[in-house]
Amino acid sequence: MENWASILPLVLLVVAFVFLVVRPARARQREFQGLQSQLEPGQRVMLASGIFGEIVALGDETIELRIAEGTVITVNRHAVSRVVPDETATDPETSTDL
Numbered sequence: 001m002e003n004w005a006s007i008l009p010l011v012l013l014v015v016a017f018v019f020l021v022v023r024p025a026r027a028r029q030r031e032f033q034g035l036q037s038q039l040e041p042g043q044r045v046m047l048a049s050g051i052f053g054e055i056v057a058l059g060d061e062t063i064e065l066r067i068a069e070g071t072v073i074t075v076n077r078h079a080v081s082r083v084v085p086d087e088t089a090t091d092p093e094t095s096t097d098l
Helices: 003-038
Strands: 044-047 052-057 060-066 071-076 080-083
Touching: 003 080
Parallel strands: none
Antiparallel strands: 044 052, 044 080, 052 060, 060 071
16 A cells, blocks of 8 residues: 555656646647648748748648748748738728628
């Protein structure tokens, strides 16, 4: 019985580590993989560095990104942190319906 009492804190630490560190990391990894699989030309994206642009072409490891008219850069595909929603969508706060 004394062995259980000495092992119990270690077991609780391992369980806490799994729930507080490992599970959220797996969820973020799944979300990132989903984002990468949904990329397609014409989408506006934001890179991890904060640069916004439109995807021109996709490769296995790289993306060609138009950041200004006539300026296309090649970046690593994993640099994309999020897809920017379409700016033409109606926003209820800016709507002027009377």
